[in-house]
Every structure is written in structure tokens, then in C-alpha cells.
Amino acid sequence: MAAPSIGEDEIGAATRVLRSGMLAAGPAVKEFEEEFAEYCCTEQAIATNNGTSALHATLSCLGICPGNEVIIPDFSFIATATCVSMCGATPVFADVDERTFNISPESVLEAITPGTRAVIGVHLFGQPFQCDPLREICDDHDLFLIEDAAQSHGARYRGKMTGGLGDAACFSFYPTKNMTTGEGGMITTGDRRFADRVRAFINHGQSRKYVHEFLGYNYRMTDIAAAIGSVQLRRLDAFNRKRIENAGRLDRCLGKTAVLAPFRETGVGHVYHQYVTRVTGGCGIGRDNFARELRARGIDTAVHYPTPIHLQPVYQGVSNPVPCPVSERLSNEVLSLPVHPRLTTDQIEYMCSTIEELF
Ligand SMILES: Cc1ncc(COP(=O)(O)O)c(C=O)c1O
Structure with missing residues (x-):
């Protein structure tokens, strides 16, 4: 059903990192982030250790918290929902379009309540969801629009790359995905302040060395994974x-x-x-x-x-x-x-x- 394409270039890149001695916080993560941002035509990209942590970090840094509702498609991988629960918020399940399998804007409208704070659209199976109607709904109701782009590396919606269509987007680099880093994830966004908060969130809430401003996690990508990711992105x-x-x-x-x-x-x-x-x-x-x-x-x-x-x-x-x-x-x-x-x-x-x- 799925077989990752790993060649000598990926093996060489991982080996170079292993030989360098800088396994976790070396230059490879920064390079991969810059390349990925450029590929998606977004200003910022932040690498994480998987797609689920990318989603959790995104929702948390947008301020999603207990008492909030987040609308997600009922037909998706479980992580689209559990990331909402990880924030203590409530996932509300919208139905999907029968032909595209993607979240139905009509069903999203039905699901909105005064508690709704965000909508997560999933570009399911590699096909972008209807971003324009959803953007309109989110603007009308003052909601964040988040792309779950775990399955859509390189997909386009009306000429624009997925990853640059919502307030933030989350990718996964699990081995079955269109490109892989073993395990890994990426958050893309055009909002620099949000990106700075995410960078702290995935690094123990740390603003400066050993200064922890808020509750954070260790969701960092390794340099070994990032080096593999840079090669995979080129392919x-x-x-x-x-x-x-x-x-x-x-x-x-x-x-x-x-x-x-x-x-x-x-x-x-x-x-x-x-x-x-x-x-x-x-x-x-x-x-x-x-x-x-x-x-x-x-x-x-x-x-x-x-x-x-x-x-x-x-x-x-x-x-x-x-x-x-x-x-x-x-x-x-x-x-x-x-x-x-x-x-x-x-x-x-x-x-x-x-x-x-x-x-
Ligand atoms: C739609 C969707 N969202 C989120 C994820 C979570 O990504 P990861 O497995 O990297 O945590 C996946 C991965 O399978 C996915 O397919």
C-alpha cells in the first residue's frame, strides 16, 4: 500500500549529521524550515517531531482552550480530532462532501455556535478542501481557519500551495506520506508573532535559555530527520x-x-x-x-x-x-x-x- 522512497542521498544526508555530532539542534532543522517555507510560499515554517504535535502546538498557540469548540471533518485520521481534545476543547464533527470526501461548508455552517473558535479543514487524501467558501465562513464568524495538510504536500488550490491558505497549516512526514522524515511535522504560517510563540511552545515554553514563559512541550524535530526532509523535499x-x-x-x-x-x-x-x-x-x-x-x-x-x-x-x-x-x-x-x-x-x-x- 505504501513504500517510502529512501535513496543514497537521504542516507548520505543523515550520515553527515551523525558524523557532525550535532544531532538535535544543529543547522539542518533551520535549513529544512527555510526550504519548506519557500516551497509553500509562506513566510514561516516551524519543524516539529510529528504532525499531531504540529496540530496541538498550532491550536494551543492560537489560544484554543477548555470551553472552546473546534469544527473538524468527521471523516479523517483521528489526530485531526485528538489535537482539539489535547487543548481541553471540544471537537465538533462536520459532515463531508460525498464526491471529494472533504469537509462540507454547509455542514460547518450548521455546526457553528457561540463557542466555536476555529475550523480545521483537512486536504484529505491529497485533494485540497474548498478553501474559499471556508475562508468566507471563518471571516464572517471570526474563526481561525487551520489547514490539516498532513496528506497534501505539494497540492494546490486555485494555483496556491496548500500550507499557505489558512491562518496556519500542519504537515506530517510519517513514512506513508508524500514525503517523509521518518517521523516529523511542520507548521507553516504567515504570522511571525504566532510563529515565535510556536517556536517557544515546542521548546518547553522557553523564551531565553532556562526562562520558561508558559507551559510548553518538547516537540522539536531532530537534525537527522531534517536532513532527510531536505532531500525528500527536492524529490x-x-x-x-x-x-x-x-x-x-x-x-x-x-x-x-x-x-x-x-x-x-x-x-x-x-x-x-x-x-x-x-x-x-x-x-x-x-x-x-x-x-x-x-x-x-x-x-x-x-x-x-x-x-x-x-x-x-x-x-x-x-x-x-x-x-x-x-x-x-x-x-x-x-x-x-x-x-x-x-x-x-x-x-x-x-x-x-x-x-x-x-x-
Ligand atoms: C489527516 C492527518 N492529520 C494528522 C496526522 C498526524 O500526523 P502524525 O502521524 O505525523 O502525527 C495524520 C497522519 O497520519 C493525518 O493523516
Whole structure:
């Protein structure tokens, strides 16, 4: 399903850091931050040790606290919600668009209360969410707009890079992502004062050596991870081109079957972090059976995500004010096919011919 592309350049970069003796606070993190900010066309980038800590730091430094509500899509990875809970605030789950799987602006409007402070949109599976309508809603209601860009490195919305569309954005560099540092994260923003607060927050709330202004954490990225990240960033566009090419081949294959290929919104540059199909009732084969048949023929698949967040055990007992029927339906229909850049032409062709034979 996913295989990180690590080559000699990444190994060389990590080895140079190891030989330098500066493993944690050397120059590699600063270099990676500058390169990443330039790539996303944002003024500031702050590296963290993972995407979840990037989200937690962002919400905390925006002042999200107990009593506040943050609206998030019900259909996402759990960290989009738990970062809100880590601040003592309440995640409110909005439904998603049936075609793009992204947060529905109409559902966000329904979810707003006097306690709402922010909206987190997720550029799910590599496809940017509808930033313009959400920006308008957030401006009208005086809310922060945060991008969960964990799955969208290099994706564009109306020509602009994700990472520069909200008040702040959070990336993840987990090994399955479009680029990796092993574990790692990044916060991008155009707000220098917010960035300064985040830099302190991820470093024990420290303003000067051994002066701790507020409660902070150790969420720093290592120099080893950053050195790998700089190399991966240089390769990111090529990785994404290959993902898009693989997705195009899969689209043509699914066009001959009843399985729905991922919908691609106009005006966005999708980077196919995942290639997520829908196996609906009309397909003649259930989603889980389809997955089993593929597995029996040596093809891995995955379900992203099998449970809407509001139904996760961790959120049982929390009553959600907004219905999420689309998210509930999608969790029973979605099936991800491999799309990563290390797939060979033979593997893609084998996957396509196998799928066609099953229909
Ligand atoms: C949408 C989304 N948000 C947040 C995260 C959290 O990132 P990390 O695993 O680096 O903590 C992920 C990672 O899987 C993700 O997919």
C-alpha cells in the first residue's frame, strides 16, 4: 500500500549529521524550515517531531482552550480530532462532501455556535478542501481557519500551495506520506508573532535559555530527520508526478468497472496521497469482498477510514450537534488502492488487469 522512497542521498544526508555530532539542534532543522517555507510560499515554517504535535502546538498557540469548540471533518485520521481534545476543547464533527470526501461548508455552517473558535479543514487524501467558501465562513464568524495538510504536500488550490491558505497549516512526514522524515511535522504560517510563540511552545515554553514563559512541550524535530526532509523535499514534485500518473492509469481501469474512481475537483491540484475508490451498492460486489479478492491475487488494499470519528470509542458519550450521514456511508464504501511512486509499470498493469477481470 505504501513504500517510502529512501535513496543514497537521504542516507548520505543523515550520515553527515551523525558524523557532525550535532544531532538535535544543529543547522539542518533551520535549513529544512527555510526550504519548506519557500516551497509553500509562506513566510514561516516551524519543524516539529510529528504532525499531531504540529496540530496541538498550532491550536494551543492560537489560544484554543477548555470551553472552546473546534469544527473538524468527521471523516479523517483521528489526530485531526485528538489535537482539539489535547487543548481541553471540544471537537465538533462536520459532515463531508460525498464526491471529494472533504469537509462540507454547509455542514460547518450548521455546526457553528457561540463557542466555536476555529475550523480545521483537512486536504484529505491529497485533494485540497474548498478553501474559499471556508475562508468566507471563518471571516464572517471570526474563526481561525487551520489547514490539516498532513496528506497534501505539494497540492494546490486555485494555483496556491496548500500550507499557505489558512491562518496556519500542519504537515506530517510519517513514512506513508508524500514525503517523509521518518517521523516529523511542520507548521507553516504567515504570522511571525504566532510563529515565535510556536517556536517557544515546542521548546518547553522557553523564551531565553532556562526562562520558561508558559507551559510548553518538547516537540522539536531532530537534525537527522531534517536532513532527510531536505532531500525528500527536492524529490517531492517528482514523487507527486508519479502518483498522478499512477492515478491516471487507475482511473482508466476503473472507468471500465462499476467501482467509482476518486472525484477530482476542478481548480485543484490533487497529489493522490491515497487513491480512494468507492465500492457502492450497485457494484455487484461488496467492498470487503472486493478487497478479499484482490488480496487473494496478491494486491494490497486499505480502508481509509473504517470508522467516522464521532463513532470512535474515544468520542463515545460526546453528543455531536450535526448529523454526519455521508461520513457514515463512506466509511462502509471506501477502498484505497496502491498509488505510491515506487509501484512499477508491471505492478500497475497487473492491478488493472486483475480488477478488470473481476468485473
Ligand atoms: C489527516 C492527518 N492529520 C494528522 C496526522 C498526524 O500526523 P502524525 O502521524 O505525523 O502525527 C495524520 C497522519 O497520519 C493525518 O493523516
